Amino acid sequence: xxxxxxxxxxxxxxxxxxxxxxxxxxxxxxxxxxxxxxxxxxxxxxxxxxxxxxxxxxxxxxxxxxxxxxxxxxxxxxxxxxxxxxxxxxxxxxxxxxxxxxxxxxxxxxxxxxxxxxxxxxxxxxxxxxxxxxxxxxxxxxxxxxxxxxxxxxxxxxxxxxxxxxxxxxxxxxxxxxxxxxxxxxxxxxxxxxxxxxxxxxxxxxxxxxxxxxxxxxxxxxxxxxxxxxxxxxxxxxxxxxxxxxxxxxxxxxxxxxxxxxxxxxxxxxxxxxxxxxxxxxxxxxxxxxxxx
Ligand SMILES: NC(=O)c1ccc[n+]([C@@H]2O[C@H](COP(=O)([O-])OP(=O)(O)OC[C@H]3O[C@@H](n4cnc5c(N)ncnc54)[C@H](OP(=O)(O)O)[C@@H]3O)[C@@H](O)[C@H]2O)c1
Numbered sequence: 001x002x003x004x005x006x007x008x009x010x011x012x013x014x015x016x017x018x019x020x021x022x023x024x025x026x027x028x029x030x031x032x033x034x035x036x037x038x039x040x041x042x043x044x045x046x047x048x049x050x051x052x053x054x055x056x057x058x059x060x061x062x063x064x065x066x067x068x069x070x071x072x073x074x075x076x077x078x079x080x081x082x083x084x085x086x087x088x089x090x091x092x093x094x095x096x097x098x099x100x101x102x103x104x105x106x107x108x109x110x111x112x113x114x115x116x117x118x119x120x121x122x123x124x125x126x127x128x129x130x131x132x133x134x135x136x137x138x139x140x141x142x143x144x145x146x147x148x149x150x151x152x153x154x155x156x157x158x159x160x161x162x163x164x165x166x167x168x169x170x171x172x173x174x175x176x177x178x179x180x181x182x183x184x185x186x187x188x189x190x191x192x193x194x195x196x197x198x199x200x201x202x203x204x205x206x207x208x209x210x211x212x213x214x215x216x217x218x219x220x221x222x223x224x225x226x227x228x229x230x231x232x233x234x235x236x237x238x239x240x241x242x243x244x245x246x247x248x249x250x251x252x253x254x255x256x257x258x259x260x261x262x263x264x265x266x267x268x269x270x271x272x273x274x275x276x277x278x279x280x281x282x283x284x285x286x287x288x289x290x291x292x293x
Contacts, residue, residue: 048099076238101126109137116211117139159203261277
């Protein structure tokens with residue numbers, strides 16, 4: 001697998017934009033380096049405040065073989081994504097929820113943990129004016145607990161992926177396949193992102209929007225695989241330490257070990273606020289990759 005070595009230079013000419021990456025790869029002979037040209041494309045949706053910089057995603061793919069991972073959550077001011085009783089609809093207002101749909105439209109797939117499906121039975125589709133296609137759906141579900149009548153498995157033309165662990169019962173896998181899902185069995189008890197993300201990339205899914213819950217977000221941040229963050233913050237406080245937060249346990253004691261996220265200026269969305277940031281994972285560009293000539 002190629003390792004991102006150095007950003008060379010952005011191309012500043014007319015569209016299509018792009019930049020070169022110098023990569024190291026064990027399979028390369030002389031000098032063990034090669035240049036990869038990455039196309040730089042900014043995807044936009046009409047009327048949206050969002051734009052998706054596919055150049056960054058392509059750079060990550062070329063460097064590590066992993067898809068671009070965007071985390072998204074609707075949270076209260078105290079960082080909670082649901083009450084202790086499990087109520088999460090709706091923490092934010094309509095304007096924030098619209099941008100959430102736009103985020104889905106800009107990604108190849110939406111990924112959630114099984115607890116989110118069991119708690120909320122989300123559709124995970126794009127519901128915007130016009131015929132905007134919905135992304136593929138992915139659930140992390142070690143034991144194959146996904147109910148066959150869940151909206152996740154709706155026959156709506158979207159591809160559906162269930163990532164299970166090695167102990168998932170074979171009859172459950174069979175049932176999920178019969179219900180229209182593609183099942184990927186990992187060889188660990190808990191599906192490991194380092195294993196299933198490259199496989200998902202091979203299925204053509206290069207950008208993945210992770211919509212929680214906190215356990216899945218936390219696992220991806222701890223693994224250094226989260227790239228981008230969208231937090232929709234409402235002016236509410238749940239104030240219950242047992243209510244779930246947007247980021248599960250990272251197991252860190254020192255502030256100096258905590259992941260850094262470079263934040264953009266916050267934006268207002270109706271009564272809510274949108275916080276956007278890029279994770280500063282080692283070896284990858286966390287800001288616009290402009291390199292001096
Ligand atoms: N406000 C929001 O934006 C929002 C969004 C989403 C969810 N929520 C709320 O969040 C709550 C659920 O969050 P949660 O943290 O309990 O659960 P979750 O993140 O939805 O799911 C966690 C479960 O996923 C499975 N899993 C499989 N592989 C995993 C991996 N590599 N990393 C992490 N999990 C993996 C595990 O169950 P198995 O061992 O059974 O596989 C794990 O317990 C619900 O109350 C829901 O309403 C809110």
